[in-house]
Amino acid sequence: MAGIPIKFGILGCADIARKVSRAITLSPYSTLYAVGSRNVEKAAKFAKDNGFPASAKVYGSYDAVLDDPDVDAVYVPLPTSLHIKWAVLAAQKKKHLLLEKPVALNVKELDVILEACESSGLQFMDATMWMHHPRTAKMREFLNDSQRFGQLKSVQSVFTFAADPDFLENDIRVKPDLDALGALGDVGWYATRAIMWAADFELPRSVIALRGPVFNKAGVILSCGASLYWEDGKVATFHCSFLSNLTMDITAIGTKGSLHLHDFVIPLEEGKASFSTSVESGFTELVTGWVPKPSEHVVTTDLPQEAQMVKEFSRLVGSIKTEGAKPEKKWPTLSRKTQLILDAVKASIEKGFESVEVIS
Amino acid sequence: MAGIPIKFGILGCADIARKVSRAITLSPYSTLYAVGSRNVEKAAKFAKDNGFPASAKVYGSYDAVLDDPDVDAVYVPLPTSLHIKWAVLAAQKKKHLLLEKPVALNVKELDVILEACESSGLQFMDATMWMHHPRTAKMREFLNDSQRFGQLKSVQSVFTFAADPDFLENDIRVKPDLDALGALGDVGWYATRAIMWAADFELPRSVIALRGPVFNKAGVILSCGASLYWEDGKVATFHCSFLSNLTMDITAIGTKGSLHLHDFVIPLEEGKASFSTSVESGFTELVTGWVPKPSEHVVTTDLPQEAQMVKEFSRLVGSIKTEGAKPEKKWPTLSRKTQLILDAVKASIEKGFESVEVIS
Known part of the structure; x- marks a missing residue:
């Protein structure tokens, strides 16, 4: 599939991002492309410790990840209260969104995030691995x-x-x-x-x-x-x-x-x-x-x-990128119901x- | 232990009484002694089908079982609404009581049954096998x-x-x-x-x-x-x-x-x-x-x-009969709490x- 592998950027260096980084490496349709932290040294250490390729981008801010035009999708494991800000910004920068749970503090916030994704034709998925x-x-x-x-x-x-x-x-x-x-x-x-x-x-x-x-x-x-x-x-x-x-x-x-x-x-x-x-x-x-x-x-x-999750998310993103497919609505719908x-x-x-x- | 085996009388021929009859046979401290039904032929068939010894008494009423002075204990699998009548009568006739669950329609009824047992120094146990x-x-x-x-x-x-x-x-x-x-x-x-x-x-x-x-x-x-x-x-x-x-x-x-x-x-x-x-x-x-x-x-x-249950019940009854022990209060207490x-x-x-x- 052209447009594959999907280039992932990760916002922050949360513990759970280690497991998802490994999953991005294991999944056949995705690659670790960038990581951003408010502390660039922390981001560099995270990239080094978690199998990022030498060519990976290491940024000293979340914004820098979103501003990188080569990032296809972002994984956002930030604290829930920050989701509305960064998930909406990510969508505005046309990044597909793999968002840690709970996806929002309430459904009103979630609807803002989902609307931002939908209006830009972006895939949304929450990171409920099982x-x-x-x-x-x-x-x-x-x-x-x-x-x-x-x-x-x-x-x-x-x-x-x-x-x-x-x-x-x-x-x-x-x-x-x-x-x-x-x-x-x-x-x-x-x-x-x-x-x-x-x-x-x-x-x-x-x-x-x-x-x-x-x-x-x-x-x-x-x-x-x-x-x-x-x-x-x-x-x-x-x-x-x-x-x-x-x-x-x-x-x-x-x-x-x-x-x-x-x-x-x-x-x-x-x-x-x-x-x-x-x-x-x-x-x-x-x-x-x-x-x-x-x-x-x-x-x-x-x-x-977790690699099955990344694989499915990347497959959907790949279809959108290369075949002009619509985002799969199942995933935002399940998140919203939860x-x-x-x-x-x-x-x-x-x-x-x-x-x-x-x-x- | 003298006073062993405990001679059981069974009131009625409920399905569950088949399993308990087998348990009375399997238990080392008990023996099937009598069964009563409003229909004496049904009682006879029950005795024949469920391993009662040839010497067992077959009665055409529940009263007759309770009036038999050789019956030590009764197992009562009658419908719950009949428990208060027959359990209290059994206690008045000095029969130890193994009572099917639910033991009563409410705790007020159960208290009448438990009081009848306690005042006569009789063991009470509900038939919760597990x-x-x-x-x-x-x-x-x-x-x-x-x-x-x-x-x-x-x-x-x-x-x-x-x-x-x-x-x-x-x-x-x-x-x-x-x-x-x-x-x-x-x-x-x-x-x-x-x-x-x-x-x-x-x-x-x-x-x-x-x-x-x-x-x-x-x-x-x-x-x-x-x-x-x-x-x-x-x-x-x-x-x-x-x-x-x-x-x-x-x-x-x-x-x-x-x-x-x-x-x-x-x-x-x-x-x-x-x-x-x-x-x-x-x-x-x-x-x-x-x-x-x-x-x-x-x-x-x-x-x-169920044979473990009959064994424990019979052991307690045996202690009361032969050693002048007091009834074990644990069992009525658990029934009452349930x-x-x-x-x-x-x-x-x-x-x-x-x-x-x-x-x-």
């Missing part, structure tokens, strides 16, 4: 199978990890001026995305936050949860927290089948990942065992999920755990 | 381990099964005059017991039912859920239903460890059962895998869990999903 693992596609097949899974009735999702004292004191995710959504925007983004994914991105009618969210002194959420309700009677709950041992579960239950996995965000290992299903499960005659038993499914992958749920959970907490209608 | 599986004791060790599990922060439990059309039309569990608590009393009993067990039977401060419970035409619950809140910030949710594929999950998350199992009520197979734990889980350097990975634990058992939660969930549903205080 969406791109081939396991996720396999699980989707199961959930779509009316014979094996039937109709979705309930979903439970959990994402927690035990942040260390340094994180709880200093990480951007506990700072009201940086990632004001705290655990809801970080681990909660994944937990709500998991529910929306299981529901095939049908928006719930309403959301009610669970009681007892935990806040730090600055008022940032460290732990919370919610229940979600759909028109057809589907129910979901999630729990997310910085204060419990690492746990990442999806349980999706249909009329005929059930799906479980415990490592949906980061698979236990890179090259293969599994999930378990049960279909029309029943019991032995005296109800002393299961018939049939659940099945374990293993999905191997040549590229880690953000709508975060907004509703936050509103429900602020309203004393009232039911909040989800309005698209 | 409590007696050696796996449950192993899991308890993990949850009690402050080094590996830490402090419990959240619990999710699920018990659902897909009832067939005949069940949904005719089973006692969908009839308001028989098992008026419906799915809440049946699958919900296990899901709430799981939460209480994980919380080491510390009562929550409050309970809020999830929206969208499903009722049949007669007003019996077919599907519901709730969130539970403790003074120290612990949170739990459960979902129970007759309308989804068989699923039975406990997820318990502590500050340092996590516990998962997917067959807590009925293990996948009889002779061995497993659960998985993770302890102080973290990631590889680039966050592309888990370190350490979760561990799978397999627990084998010589006796199925019933308190069911009552609170039901009250919350009836009050339009308000928060209901749990008062012991």
Whole structure:
């Protein structure tokens, strides 16, 4: 494909950018082209440590990356409060946008970003890596199978990890001026995305936050949860927290089948990942065992999920650049739906755990 | 032990009594002694089909079982609405009581039953079989381990099964005059017991039912859920239903460890059962895998869990009979706490999903 590889610029030297830099190198359609930091030495060290080619550009500002006409796309792992400024600037400079989650502080901000991308014909994608693992596609097949899974009735999702004292004191995710959504925007983004994914991105009618969210002194959420309700009677709950041992579960239950996995965000290992299903499960005659038993499914992958993400993003950008294709609307749509749920959970907490209608 | 084996009488020929009859036979401290049904031929057939010895008594009424002075203990699998009558009568006739769940329609009724047992020095136990599986004791060790599990922060439990059309039309569990608590009393009993067990039977401060419970035409619950809140910030949710594929999950998350199992009520197979734990889980350097990975634990058992239950019950009854021991209060206490939660969930549903205080 002409126009390939896609030349990536990275704004900032966040920890997560190391993993995405490797993914850009691993992906067949992309190359590390530039990195910018407010501190040029930091940018140079980042480029050196993360496999940037010798020809890569090292800039002392984010603006310089955006002003480089050869940068096709930018990966933006900046704190959420900076997304609206830099994502919109990137779009104005005609850069395709791979944006870290949570994509914005609220859907109003996100809509400004999406409008900026759309009006310039740019691809937008949030960096929710697990969406791109081939396991996720396999699980989707199961959930779509009316014979094996039937109709979705309930979903439970959990994402927690035990942040260390340094994180709880200093990480951007506990700072009201940086990632004001705290655990809801970080681990909660994944937990709500998991529910929306299981529901095939049908928006719930309403959301009610669970009681007892935990806040730090600055008022940032460290732990919370919610229940979600759909028109057809589907129910979901999630729990997310910085204060419990690492746990990442999806349980999706249909009329005929059930799906479980415990490592949906980061698979236990890179090259293969599994999930378990049960279909029309029943019991032995005296109800002393299961018939049939659940099945374990293993999905191997040549590229880690973050490289699958970069590959798909780069493929779309390549099509726009060389074939005049339109941006794929699926990705901004999924981001917006996830953000709508975060907004509703936050509103429900602020309203004393009232039911909040989800309005698209 | 003198006074052993304990002679069991069974009231009625419910399906579940077949499994418990086998358990009484398998247990070293008990023997099948009598069965009563309103239809004596049905009782005779039940005795013949379920391994009763030739010497066993076959009665044409429940009263006749209770009037037999040689019956030490009765197993009562009658519909819940009949528990108060027959459990109290049994206690008045000095029979120790193994009572099917849900033990009563509400805690007020249960208190009458428990008082009748206590005033006669009788052992009470509900027939929640999984409590007696050696796996449950192993899991308890993990949850009690402050080094590996830490402090419990959240619990999710699920018990659902897909009832067939005949069940949904005719089973006692969908009839308001028989098992008026419906799915809440049946699958919900296990899901709430799981939460209480994980919380080491510390009562929550409050309970809020999830929206969208499903009722049949007669007003019996077919599907519901709730969130539970403790003074120290612990949170739990459960979902129970007759309308989804068989699923039975406990997820318990502590500050340092996590516990998962997917067959807590009925293990996948009889002779061995497993659960998985993770302890102080973290990631590889680039966050592309888990370190350490979760561990799978397999627990084998010589006796199925229902026989373990009968064995423990019979051991306690034997101690009372022959050593003048006092009844073990643990078992009625656990039943009462579980019933308190069911009552609170039901009250919350009836009050339009308000928060209901749990008062012991």
